[in-house]
Amino acid sequence: MTRDTGLTARIPGSKSCTNRALLLAAAAPGTSAVRAPLVSDDTLTFRDALAALGAGVSATPNDECWEITGLGRGPAVGARVWCADAGTAARFLPPFAATGTGEFVFDGSGQLRARPLWPLADALVGLGARVRTAAGEDALIRVTAQGLDGGEIGLDSSLSSQYLSGLLMAAPLMRTPLVVRVHRLVSRPYIDMTLGLMRRFGADVTEDADGRIEVRPGTYTPVDLVIEPDASTASYVFAAAAVTGRTVTVPGLGTGSLQGDLRFADVLRRTGADVRIGVSSTTVTGTGRLRGGFSVDMGEISDTFMTLAAIAPLADAPITITGVAHARLKESDRISAVAGNLRACGIRAEEGPDWITVHPGVPLPVRVACHRDHRIAMAFSVLGLGAPGVIALDDPGCVGKTFPGFHNEMRRLFPAYELPVPGVGAWP
Structure with a gap:
């Protein structure tokens, strides 16, 4: 067979990297540049959700760069946040909101409501948040926040690694170190991505040979990142x-x-x-x-x-x-x-x-x-x-x-x- 000379594909930016970078930028003081972001339904939903939580958001006319002016802490004013179909929004943003103060209501499409959130809700309650996800609620999850204490928790990650990623990214904003013992983790590479990006934004993270992850309180640093x-x-x-x-x-x-x-x-x-x-x-x-x-x-x-x-x-x-x-x-x-x-x-x-x-x-x-x-x-x-x-x-x-x-x-x-x-x- 004769091989052709080859084609170059134009693949958009990583959704997983884009949404993690957006959240970390929103948690950092100052302005971060997220270059070549994925521009899609999920990432636009995520970006709009961060704006609802108080982060500053701007974009170049061609969306080649999104600038996020972060809070340097958790959100200070409650908000109602629409997550549409975006699982990352529903799982990453409630822990971030819980490190702030106020009442935060997260809702989404029927498709998103059908996806489980109880492992995340249980973990947030264990860290000091008031959380409601009961049947009959008018939302995916309702978080009444006065900051999170940190501490040591176990987390069932057999359904999704996104619960763990959301908690880890919020951890530097907690009052004391967060130590997570992970049970039945799926999609380990996504946790590696989360930890890698957290370190890029200046987080103090360690992991031992038994998979015990510790994140210490601190301040994220704004970055200029290409997705x-x-x-x-x-x-x-x-x-x-x-x-x-x-x-x-x-x-x-x-x-x-x-x-x-x-x-x-x-x-x-x-x-x-x-x-x-x-x-x-x-x-x-x-x-x-x-x-x-x-x-x-x-x-x-x-x-x-x-x-x-x-x-x-x-x-x-x-x-x-x-x-x-x-x-x-x-x-x-x-x-x-x-x-x-x-x-x-x-x-x-x-x-x-x-x-x-x-x-x-x-x-x-x-x-x-x-x-x-x-x-x-x-x-x-x-x-x-x-x-x-x-x-x-x-x-x-x-x-x-x-x-x-x-x-x-x-x-x-x-x-x-x-x-x-x-x-x-x-x-x-």
């Missing part, structure tokens, strides 16, 4: 390269990345793709054929498991993905949603509490049920490249949660990419 491309989003163009036999490079995403989801490229190696991760970029070259016949634990990179599962029908043998029980509690029950859509297009898919096995097959025409989940839409769009003309989406616009320009970028990179809705129409 790296989103590794979860890059998984779609990397998978598309593997499916089509093209070469795709993502600049700005290399060996120094804060994002664990770059490890998806290593998973693609197992399908036969050539993967090269350099200091400042990652390149994937596909053969146009996928090798299967393996099982892989994707618990630590679960946002990318759907990308692999969606293209698995094109492999030469079954692929089993394990360790992703917590994916059932995301924007949708992602295991069930992926399996159901695969079965709808004639592919044999088996599932268990924390696993899915996908068998080879020829996809039949299907209208994919996106469940308002951006990752379902983007993953099955890649399958459409390997099965031209058979994949349509019932909600192509839901990609706006993290990558509003997804469909246009896929069409630019891969001319065979088709409109993911039945018939002819404008790109969402």
